[in-house]
Amino acid sequence: MMAARRFKIPRLAQAVLTVALIYAAFRVVFDIILGQPIPASLMTMYMFFVVSGVFMVFTFTEESTQELVAPIRALVEDPSKKLVRNIVFLIVPLAAAGLTYMKMLPDFAAPLELRTIHPAPPSSAELYGKRFDLLNLTNPFRKFEKADPEKFQQLVAEGGAVYMANCQYCHGDKLDGKGPYAAALNPTPLNFQDVGTIAQLQESFLFWRIATGGPGLPKEAAPWISSMPVWQQFLSEDEIWKVILFLYDYTGHRPRSWEHE
Amino acid sequence: MTPRRAFRLLGTLLLLAFIFCLVPPDGTGTGSGAALAQQSADAQTAATGIAAPKLTAEDYPTIAGVNARVVVWLAAQLHLWFAAFVLAVPIFVFIIEAIGMWSRDRRYDDMAYEFIKISIAAYSLTAVLGGLLVFSLIVFYPHLTQYLGAIFKETMFYYALLFFVESAALYLYYYGWHWLQGGFRKWVHLTIGLLLNAAGTTLMFLANGWLTFMMSPAGIDPSGAFTGDVWTALHNHLWNPINIHRMVANVAYGGSIVGAYAAFKFLSASGAKEKAHYDWMGYTANFIAICALLPLPFAGYYLAAEIYAYSQQMGITLMGGIFAWLFIIQAVLIGTLFLSANYYLWCGMARSEGAARYYPYIKYIAVVLIGAFLVWFTPHTLVLTNEELKALGGPYHKYLGPLGIMPAKNTAVNVMILFTALSFLLYRRANRVVTVPWEKAGNAVQVALFSAGIVNIFFLGIYHGYFTNTVYKVASSIPQVITTLVVIAVSILIDAMMYRGAKEVAPLRWGRVPDRAQYALFLLAVAFTWLMGLMGYIRSGIRQHWHVVGVFRDNSPDAFTPTLGYAANVVSVGTMIFMAMVIFVFWLSQISGVKREPDGYWKEQRA
Numbered sequence: 128m129m130a131a132r133r134f135k136i137p138r139l140a141q142a143v144l145t146v147a148l149i150y151a152a153f154r155v156v157f158d159i160i161l162g163q164p165i166p167a168s169l170m171t172m173y174m175f176f177v178v179s180g181v182f183m184v185f186t187f188t189e190e191s192t193q194e195l196v197a198p199i200r201a202l203v204e205d206p207s208k209k210l211v212r213n214i215v216f217l218i219v220p221l222a223a224a225g226l227t228y229m230k231m232l233p234d235f236a237a238p239l240e241l242r243t244i245h246p247a248p249p250s251s252a253e254l255y256g257k258r259f260d261l262l263n264l265t266n267p268f269r270k271f272e273k274a275d276p277e278k279f280q281q282l283v284a285e286g287g288a289v290y291m292a293n294c295q296y297c298h299g300d301k302l303d304g305k306g307p308y309a310a311a312l313n314p315t316p317l318n319f320q321d322v323g324t325i326a327q328l329q330e331s332f333l334f335w336r337i338a339t340g341g342p343g344l345p346k347e348a349a350p351w352i353s354s355m356p357v358w359q360q361f362l363s364e365d366e367i368w369k370v371i372l373f374l375y376d377y378t379g380h381r382p383r384s385w386e387h388e
Numbered sequence: 389m390t391p392r393r394a395f396r397l398l399g400t401l402l403l404l405a406f407i408f409c410l411v412p413p414d415g416t417g418t419g420s421g422a423a424l425a426q427q428s429a430d431a432q433t434a435a436t437g438i439a440a441p442k443l444t445a446e447d448y449p450t451i452a453g454v455n456a457r458v459v460v461w462l463a464a465q466l467h468l469w470f471a472a473f474v475l476a477v478p479i480f481v482f483i484i485e486a487i488g489m490w491s492r493d494r495r496y497d498d499m500a501y502e503f504i505k506i507s508i509a510a511y512s513l514t515a516v517l518g519g520l521l522v523f524s525l526i527v528f529y530p531h532l533t534q535y536l537g538a539i540f541k542e543t544m545f546y547y548a549l550l551f552f553v554e555s556a557a558l559y560l561y562y563y564g565w566h567w568l569q570g571g572f573r574k575w576v577h578l579t580i581g582l583l584l585n586a587a588g589t590t591l592m593f594l595a596n597g598w599l600t601f602m603m604s605p606a607g608i609d610p611s612g613a614f615t616g617d618v619w620t621a622l623h624n625h626l627w628n629p630i631n632i633h634r635m636v637a638n639v640a641y642g643g644s645i646v647g648a649y650a651a652f653k654f655l656s657a658s659g660a661k662e663k664a665h666y667d668w669m670g671y672t673a674n675f676i677a678i679c680a681l682l683p684l685p686f687a688g689y690y691l692a693a694e695i696y697a698y699s700q701q702m703g704i705t706l707m708g709g710i711f712a713w714l715f716i717i718q719a720v721l722i723g724t725l726f727l728s729a730n731y732y733l734w735c736g737m738a739r740s741e742g743a744a745r746y747y748p749y750i751k752y753i754a755v756v757l758i759g760a761f762l763v764w765f766t767p768h769t770l771v772l773t774n775e776e777l778k779a780l781g782g783p784y785h786k787y788l789g790p791l792g793i794m795p796a797k798n799t800a801v802n803v804m805i806l807f808t809a810l811s812f813l814l815y816r817r818a819n820r821v822v823t824v825p826w827e828k829a830g831n832a833v834q835v836a837l838f839s840a841g842i843v844n845i846f847f848l849g850i851y852h853g854y855f856t857n858t859v860y861k862v863a864s865s866i867p868q869v870i871t872t873l874v875v876i877a878v879s880i881l882i883d884a885m886m887y888r889g890a891k892e893v894a895p896l897r898w899g900r901v902p903d904r905a906q907y908a909l910f911l912l913a914v915a916f917t918w919l920m921g922l923m924g925y926i927r928s929g930i931r932q933h934w935h936v937v938g939v940f941r942d943n944s945p946d947a948f949t950p951t952l953g954y955a956a957n958v959v960s961v962g963t964m965i966f967m968a969m970v971i972f973v974f975w976l977s978q979i980s981g982v983k984r985e986p987d988g989y990w991k992e993q994r995a
Contacts, residue, residue: 163786164779168771172720173762179727180758184751187734189902239771247705250938262700304782313774315782322854323768323784323793327708329700381857 138194142185149177168239246344248331254338255364264331266368266382279372286373289366293358302377312354319378326380333371333382337362437613438538440940441531448944449528456528457946458958463524465921465962466969467517472634472920474514475588476642477507478558480676482581489574499669501565506649508562509973515551529944532935536598542618543594550591557584589635596630597622602936603927604698612939625698629691636680636687641916643677645970648913651906652974664899670909671736671898677912678729678808682876685722685801686869688923689794693862695930702930702937707794711926712769713952718926719765719797721919726804728912730757733811735905740819742893749814756807763800768792795853798865802845802872806838809876813883820890830886834879841875844868917966921959929955 136144153173158164165173186192202208202215251260271279291300297316299306304318319325325333335343341353358367375382441447448456481500488496525533537544561580568577606624607616614621650670657663696703705711734750737743766788770776777783790796813834824830845868852864931937933947941947950958 157787161787163788164776165788166770166772166776166780166785169766169788172765176723176727176758176761180754183727183731183734184754186904187731187737187750188747189738192902192904237774239773247701247709250699250701313777315777318782318784321784322790326858327793328704332700332704383858 137198138185138191139196139198142181142195145181146174146178150174246336248335249345252335252339252343254335254359259331259335261331261335264334266330266334266371268365268368268372269330269382282369283372283376286366286369286371287377289362289370290373293362294370297354302374314352319374319380322380325374325378325382328383330368330371330375330382333374334367337367337370437609437611437615438535439611439613440535440936442941443531443943445943445945447531449530451527455946456524456944460521460524460528461925461958462962462965463517463521465924465959466966467514467521468924469917469920469962469966470510470514470517470969471592472638472641473645474507474511475592476638476640477503477510477646478561478581478584478588479639480642481507482578482585484672485578485581489578495668499672502669503646504562504565506646506973506977508558509976510970511555511558513969513973529935532940535936535940536601539601539614539621540598540618543597543622547591547594550587550594554584554587554591557581557587592634592638593627593631594622596634597624597627599928600624600626600630602934603695603702603931605936605939608939614939626691626694629687629694633684633687633691636684637920640677640680640684641920643673643675643680644909644913644916647673647677647909648970649673649974649977651909652971653978654906655903656978660899664897667739667898667901670906674729674732674909674912677916678812681725681729682805682808683869683873685805686865689798689865699937705930705932706926710949710952711929712767714922714926714955716765716767717956718919718923721915721922722801723761723764723804724915725912725919726808727757727761728908728915730754730808730811732905732908732912733815735902735908737815737818738902739898739900740894740896742820743815743818746814746818750811753807753811753814757804760800760803760807763791763796764804766791766796790854793853795849795861795864798868799845799849799853802849802868803842805872806841806845806875809879810838813879816883817887819892819894819896820887821893822886822890824886824888827886830882834882837875837879837882841871844871913970914963914967918959918963921962922956925955925959 153165153170185195202212248261250262251258253259268279268282271282290298295306296308297306297312298304298319299309299316302319304316304321306316309316317324336355338357338359340355340357342357344353362370371382374380450456481504484496484500484503488494488500557580561577561584564577564580568574568580601621601624604625605614605621607614607620609615647670650666650673654663654666654670657666692703692707695706707715730753737746768789769783769792770780770785770788772780772783780786822830848864848868848871852860856864929949931942932949933942934940935942
């Protein structure tokens, strides 16, 4: 009696299926379940290395490699596969040409931009008519956090009031970058709740950015697109420092520092 | 004089020469008029300081439309690539020679000799490129060269002297290899190797002092003049972080280049014996590269943290600002290094039939490695089309954004390192079976160790990385590293004890490895070279429009940060030139062993 032959998916098909399944999983999880699609630029990088990984696993032994390339070799060398070969050799260049054509079609979308999210501050800056050493500048009210917590809370509340009167229109009343004006801006205002924004920065950096706004961004990294006002023209020095206290207090982040608490 | 006495004398002389080079230049106790005059001049300089010149674009010479920045950039980079190689090779040649002496296995000695043979031709190229760099600096940036020369004159003089010591030690080490064999002679040879390494490492430390002074100058008074002494200038904030980083990186880099050499020889070898030899050589080189690669991310992180601590401006420029995008390329290249090294190990399992037992585990290691790698290079700020921006509701990705900051990267790289070590452990087990009765317990302890280590790395990364302030966030990387290193060290120790007296299930056949593995070794060398070029550019580029940060302004027409594409192109061209030169060096070593007897060319000589 002949033993029943177990069906085995060819190695090449296994590799292609693995890549396809991983791609589908990314799409389903991020696009549908989480509602946050992976941008095309990142997806290209992800899939490049997924394909590399699959290639590594499928080729680290000689047997597996031979099994993987056997259908490709047969397609090119086997005389009995002439029809399939001709079809593939027609489809591949046509697909490449089609892809090139689609890529070259004029597009009305704005070009992609590499946006630098944290502009580097100068070592010192001219603010309120005097020079501030940004490397050593500290928040004058931060000391009250431990020395006088009641006073500190009062300062935070004052900072909150200034924020609500001036900043929330863009940065949102939850500090999540979703203020009423946010939708009209590109790039959208910063989300302070994100761990990658104010939690990464020293308070002196925030002071400089708020005080000088969009026009104060460094020329080394021009051109900048920011509609942030020059707040030193509208707020006092103390008001900015209090707003900074509020930003950290509300979000629960701590400013970057080099000292243990 | 007996040979032993001659060696002692020679050793003493070399040692004295080395110590002389390290003596501080104070001249204390010298009472000559010239010395006193010099002291007086020094005192004068110390009082007034060395002021940084204020230059205009006209102060920078232009020669026949040559782009000064690109010339100096390429000369410095090519010099550094070769220097890293010739500094690293003697380090592990010394170690391999010592292993050979300890094990009395001649193969180690032969391999060490072959390694040092490659570095001889590279050594000349290093010196030639160093000369090109110095002349380029003098010609195109005379004021900067003069300024640095005034501050570092002593170290520059000693640098030149040490170069003689290094050359003498290298030539003695190489040409005396077969002469200094056996017993006491071998010890003398090893000592010369040690001297060679000491001189080479000191040279690198001196040069590191010059370049780190340009990034984090020390001894500068409020008016901007340098008033410190040479030690202050040398021992600036970033000197030691760079010293450590370069030291480790050089060893990894040297291993990768020698690995590429072995791959080159393997692919061009015709006989099985030759293939076996170069396969073993490639494996050893890759092993050295991996060993140095494992602590490298931590050394790099330490350097970046110190840059941030020194200057918020430089730190942000480096990792959050304009150069952040190059860090994504860096992440991709580092991941490529790990993938290549692992792939090489997996392919190497073909050397023994016994490895088939472990094949099923490889796919799981690959899944973890690729998963960690994707986290490792996920950027914080995304490149988005307008449609994507709208779909995400802002420039950040709610779920992938948190993977863009360092705690996620540190966690990912530690996992990658642990699983690379796991690949190595499986490779070591390939051709053997355990005979000790506590095999199950040993394996269980190893599994527990890896699991606990990974849990701890994740806890440190997630809790301290996202729920505490920055100081703990940065500091938590240290216990993460320690966890990784402890897991690796203890599991290798357990493995070594378990496999003591193990039975060989199938012989390890050197040379039986697919050609694909050799291309993985090439990829390792190219990725390393490119990576060093890119990161070298970033390190230098964060000075932006300063020759010496905050002290000496760069007012040349090139005092702007080039676009990332332009910078990447310059580095890529440099990489190609370097790889072409390296292939030339490989080819030289190939033809040096070829001996032809042309028919009828030479006159027959009468006996």
